[in-house]
Amino acid sequence: MNGILYFSSTGNSLFIAKKEQQRFGGKIVYIPKYQGDGSEFEKLVLVTPIYSYGMPTHVHSLLSRLNKQRELIVIQNYGGMVGGADFLLYSYATKLGLNIKSVFVIKMPENFTLTFTVPKFYLKSVLKNCGKAIDKVLNQIETGTPHVPKKKKTKEAKYLKNKSNWHLIGQRFCTSQNCVQCQKCVSLCPVGNISLQDGKIVFGDKCVACLGCYHRCPNKAILYQNKKKKFRYVNPNVDESEIGRDL
Numbered sequence: 001m002n003g004i005l006y007f008s009s010t011g012n013s014l015f016i017a018k019k020e021q022q023r024f025g026g027k028i029v030y031i032p033k034y035q036g037d038g039s040e041f042e043k044l045v046l047v048t049p050i051y052s053y054g055m056p057t058h059v060h061s062l063l064s065r066l067n068k069q070r071e072l073i074v075i076q077n078y079g080g081m082v083g084g085a086d087f088l089l090y091s092y093a094t095k096l097g098l099n100i101k102s103v104f105v106i107k108m109p110e111n112f113t114l115t116f117t118v119p120k121f122y123l124k125s126v127l128k129n130c131g132k133a134i135d136k137v138l139n140q141i142e143t144g145t146p147h148v149p150k151k152k153k154t155k156e157a158k159y160l161k162n163k164s165n166w167h168l169i170g171q172r173f174c175t176s177q178n179c180v181q182c183q184k185c186v187s188l189c190p191v192g193n194i195s196l197q198d199g200k201i202v203f204g205d206k207c208v209a210c211l212g213c214y215h216r217c218p219n220k221a222i223l224y225q226n227k228k229k230k231f232r233y234v235n236p237n238v239d240e241s242e243i244g245r246d247l
């Protein structure tokens with residue numbers, strides 16, 4: 001059986017992982033809860049968002065421990081600009097000696113929206129078009145032909161700098177009076193960075209900037225820099241309760 005390893009905070013990567021599973025079968029595994037190295041699977045498909053022209057922290061550390069024999073196919077998804085993230089991941093995996101065959105990129109709705117709102121018409125059009133883009137990638141996977149990203153200039157320095165500052169994002173979060181201490185944020189945070197202390201939600205210094213808490217709070221009660229922005233996003237084509245689960 002194939003392993004479909006995914007990281008997702010707002011459901012785009014889970015949506016793609018489920019399409020992969022519907023088409024080819026396999027077990028969907030949520031990376032932050034996964035301790036293994038992929039050996040129990042025949043082939044590995046990694047589905048991940050692009051973060052700061054690179055990859056989320058959990059994906060970076062998963063790659064460093066993956067089984068080197070297993071064939072690896074990567075599907076990255078992004079909201080606005082790839083910035084060489086496909087080539088960066090491919091080079092990193094190659095340096096680690098992984099058996100990486102292909103890296104694909106798919107445009108999905110943007111979720112790094114702490115300071116702006118995605119217009120509804122644009123969101124609708126990205127959601128409409130991504131279905132075709134996903135099918136195209138799955139067709140390419142079916143042919144078995146490797147899809148190696150062309151050598152390109154990456155924004156590696158920017159990625160590493162941003163990554164080193166991700167922990168600060170959590171420290172810029174606070175809760176508004178709409179917070180009812182339901183603790184959904186506490187349970188969905190992939191690094192246990194949020195806790196309830198003396199009746200108040202407290203953000204620690206381990207944030208990996210996934211923004212799951214911000215987008216998925218049922219009362220939009222998590223604010224960034226104390227600003228009351230309304231826009232929150234969760235992929236409307238997934239069951240939100242499945243984000244973070246193995247399927």
Ligand SMILES: Cc1cc2nc3c(=O)[nH]c(=O)nc-3n(C[C@H](O)[C@H](O)[C@H](O)COP(=O)(O)O)c2cc1C
Nearest residue numbers: 008009010011012013049052053078079080081111
């Ligand atoms: C911390 C962070 C950094 C991001 N960096 C980029 C980026 O460099 N380029 C881009 O196009 N999208 C970027 N995005 C947007 C996500 O890649 C995109 O919305 C993705 O589809 C989210 O996947 P998910 O719903 O599975 O979490 C970023 C998102 C976050 C949270």
